[in-house]
Amino acid sequence: MKALVTGGGGFLGKAIIERLLLKNIEVVSVARTHHARLAGLGVEQVCVDLGDMSPDHPAFAGCDIVFHVAAKAGVWGNYAEYYHANVLGTTNVIAACRQHGIDKLVYTSSPSVVFGAEPIEGADESLTYPQHFDAPYPETKAVAEQLVVAANDSTLTTVTLRPHLIWGPEDNHLVPRILERGRKRQLRRIGRQENLVDCVYIDNAADAHVLAAEKLISGADIGGKTYFISQGDPRPLWDIVNAILACADVAPIERHIPTKAAYAIGWLLEKIYTISGIRTEPRITRFVARELSCAHWFDISAARRDLGYQPRISIEQGLDKLRESLHNK
Numbered sequence: 203m204k205a206l207v208t209g210g211g212g213f214l215g216k217a218i219i220e221r222l223l224l225k226n227i228e229v230v231s232v233a234r235t236h237h238a239r240l241a242g243l244g245v246e247q248v249c250v251d252l253g254d255m256s257p258d259h260p261a262f263a264g265c266d267i268v269f270h271v272a273a274k275a276g277v278w279g280n281y282a283e284y285y286h287a288n289v290l291g292t293t294n295v296i297a298a299c300r301q302h303g304i305d306k307l308v309y310t311s312s313p314s315v316v317f318g319a320e321p322i323e324g325a326d327e328s329l330t331y332p333q334h335f336d337a338p339y340p341e342t343k344a345v346a347e348q349l350v351v352a353a354n355d356s357t358l359t360t361v362t363l364r365p366h367l368i369w370g371p372e373d374n375h376l377v378p379r380i381l382e383r384g385r386k387r388q389l390r391r392i393g394r395q396e397n398l399v400d401c402v403y404i405d406n407a408a409d410a411h412v413l414a415a416e417k418l419i420s421g422a423d424i425g426g427k428t429y430f431i432s433q434g435d436p437r438p439l440w441d442i443v444n445a446i447l448a449c450a451d452v453a454p455i456e457r458h459i460p461t462k463a464a465y466a467i468g469w470l471l472e473k474i475y476t477i478s479g480i481r482t483e484p485r486i487t488r489f490v491a492r493e494l495s496c497a498h499w500f501d502i503s504a505a506r507r508d509l510g511y512q513p514r515i516s517i518e519q520g521l522d523k524l525r526e527s528l529h530n531k
Contacts, residue, residue, distance in 0.1 A: 204228040205415070206265040206304075208252060208295060209272025210245065211237030213374055214310065214365070217408035218269055219245060225412075232261050233272065252291030257301040267306040267415055270295045270350075275375065277337050277490050278472070278483045284338035285345075292346035296353045306418045307360045308411055309350040313400075313430060313500060314340035314493075315364070321397070321497040327428050327504055337489035347428070354426035361414050362428040366500065369446065370404035370520055371527035380443055384452040388485065391440055392495040393461040399439045400432035400499040403520035406513040407431060413509045422508065429505040433513050436499035442517075449525040464491040 205222050209215040210231025216239060222229050223243060230246040231237070240247055248261040252272055262268070274287035292309070299307055316322070317340060318332025335341035347362055354360040369376050383389045410431045417424050444454040468491045471484035505511040515523075 203267070203419075204230070204265050205267050205269060206230050206232060206262060207269045207271060208232045208291075209270075210247070211235065211240055212271065213372060213404065214368055214407055214411075215269075215271040216240065216372075217404050218271065218411050219243070221408055221412045230261055230265065252294055253286040255291075255294045255298070257294060257297035259298055262298045262302040262304060265302065265304050267308070267418065268295060268299055268304055269308045269310070269411060269415070271310045271411075273310070273343065273346075274339070276339055276483070277487050278475075279338060279481075281338040281342075284342040288339075288342040288346045289349070292349055296349060296358070299358055305358055306415070307350065307353070307358060308414050308418065309347070309360060309362045310411070311347040311350075311362045311364045311428065312340065312343050313364045313366045313498065315344035315347050317493070317496075317498060319492065323398070323497050323499060324501050326501040327430060335489075336492060337487065340489070351426050351428065359418055359425040361418060361424050361426075363410055363414060363431050363505075364428060364500075365402050365407040365410065365431040366498075367399070367401040368404055368407045369401060369524070371524055373404065377446060377524070380446050381450050381452060384443075384447045384450075384455065389443070389455045390457050390459040390464075391455055392459055392464045392491060394458055395495075396438040396440075397495065397497040398436040398499050399442065399497065400430075400434075400436050401442060401517070402432045403513070403515045403517070405515045405520075406433065409514065410505065410509065410511050413511055417509055424508050427504075427508070429509060429511075430500035430502050431505055431511065432500060432502055433517055434502050434506075435513075435517055436497075437517070439494065445517075445521055446524065449521055450528045461491070461495040464495065467491075 211233045232248045316329045468486045468488040
């Protein structure tokens with residue numbers, strides 16, 4: 203077996219690669235930059251911008267399966283940049299699979315593709331896309347996800363995973379943001395409700411991708427389907443945030459800001475940043491205000507049933523591993 207992983211140098215991509223190598227699967231990583239950690243693992247690396255890539259790119263030659271993990275993530279930014287990375291990149295990956303006769307594709311999406319203005323509590327994969335998105339990331343990921351689902355046919359079998367709020371040691375996105383803002387005392391609880399949210403520890407998220415690949419290889423009837431991936435253990439949002447802060451000995455967040463005020467501030471900051479051409483991320487955006495003030499947790503019964511997915515690392519075990527990694531830096 204030979205697998206290609208896009209975004210192999212990222213947090214999730216690297217974790218998937220490590221599991222594939224343990225199964226003696228040859229791996230090639232496709233990303234925009236070279237990563238020393240992957241070189242140390244002996245992984246072949248190809249540097250290319252997926253949004254500009256030709257479908258006949260030789261990196262895909264001889265591969266049996268593709269894990270399309272690469273994406274431009276974030277809560278703010280230029281729509282065209284997100285479209286280039288997430289929509290055009292996915293279009294080109296699908297085309298490359300067809301060009302090189304690769305018949306299996308595992309796609310990493312996000313639950314944010316179904317997150318609108320209303321809370322989500324225990325929803326399954328039948329939940330529809332919202333009519334409006336507050337940020338280019340979920341909007342372009344929703345377009346890309348639909349492309350992957352539509353690409354499923356007799357020559358290319360696709361499956362889509364939606365891992366929610368991935369965290370753990372070596373996280374370069376969620377955990378660093380929480381710790382940085384926590385240390386600066388810039389975090390505020392939005393609203394006073396104890397909204398339940400899902401998350402997923404990095405090992406569990408990577409396991410789900412490998413399980414999905416194994417099901418595709420075995421011929422299981424999962425083609426064209428999407429699956430929510432989480433701990434299956436929704437908890438109050440600020441309990442999770444404060445637990446992550448505690449791993450780095452940062453004080454918990456206790457101060458509040460009203461939900462409507464947070465959303466209004468996010469709207470105003472977005473306008474100011476857009477008019478001024480400021481490219482850095484605002485302290486808060488409409489998307490973040492909604493996410494931090496709404497429940498969003500999902501039913502993972504389908505992943506358990508169809509993929510055999512079972513989170514093997516609990517939140518408490520993950521926090522222990524995170525604490526150890528932060529104190530050993």
